[in-house]
Amino acid sequence: MEERRKFGRCKLEQKAKIATEESQDEKGTLIDISTGGMKLVLNKQLKVGSRLTGSFKIVPYLGPFYVQGDVIWVKPKKQGNSRCWEAGVRFTKVNTVMLPGRLEGLGRVAQWEPALVVAFIEGALFTG
Numbered sequence: 001m002e003e004r005r006k007f008g009r010c011k012l013e014q015k016a017k018i019a020t021e022e023s024q025d026e027k028g029t030l031i032d033i034s035t036g037g038m039k040l041v042l043n044k045q046l047k048v049g050s051r052l053t054g055s056f057k058i059v060p061y062l063g064p065f066y067v068q069g070d071v072i073w074v075k076p077k078k079q080g081n082s083r084c085w086e087a088g089v090r091f092t093k094v095n096t097v098m099l100p101g102r103l104e105g106l107g108r109v110a111q112w113e114p115a116l117v118v119a120f121i122e123g124a125l126f127t128g
Contacts, residue, residue, distance in 0.1 A: 009034045016040060018054035020071075022047070030056050037069060037090040045085045046071045052089055068093040 009032045016030040018040070028042035046052065050071050057064045069089040077086045 012058065014056050014058055016054055016056040018042070018052055020046060020050050020052050022050070030058070031086070033058065035091075037072075037088060038067070040087050040089065041077060041079070042085050042087060043082075045076075046074050046087045048072065048074055051092075052087075054089075063096055066095050066097070067091055 011032045012030065014030045016028045018026045018028055020026075023044060026042060026044055028040045031039045031041055033039075040054075048071055051068065052071055053066075053068050055064045055066050059065075067089075069091040071087050072090050073088040075086050077084050
């Protein structure tokens with residue numbers, strides 16, 4: 001099977017806070033991340049194509065990342081006796097500064113240049 005990913009993935013397990021237009025304050029777990037997107041595990045099923053805004057902390061001594069992205073896939077996952085959902089998100093915006101915005105509590109995300117995002121995340125996560 002041919003690998004379709006453009007970016008390397010970093011596996012981790014971090015708490016994440018997300019909001020969509022349907023749901024304001026969801027908590028989930030960030031399972032992996034790359035410069036292009038992330039995979040989350042949530043107790044609620046997200047809609048493919050929905051816009052997601054989120055925040056999470058992945059780099060010590062640095063504040064949280066604030067991201068905006070599109071949900072590109074969702075699949076059920078059994079976790080112990082409960083059912084949860086995995087979701088793949090493609091980033092559209094990434095920043096470390098929260099700005100006031102529409103999704104209360106998370107803010108609108110100002111866009112970094114893609115090359116800066118790649119350099120920053122790869123430098124922080126993939127070089128140890």
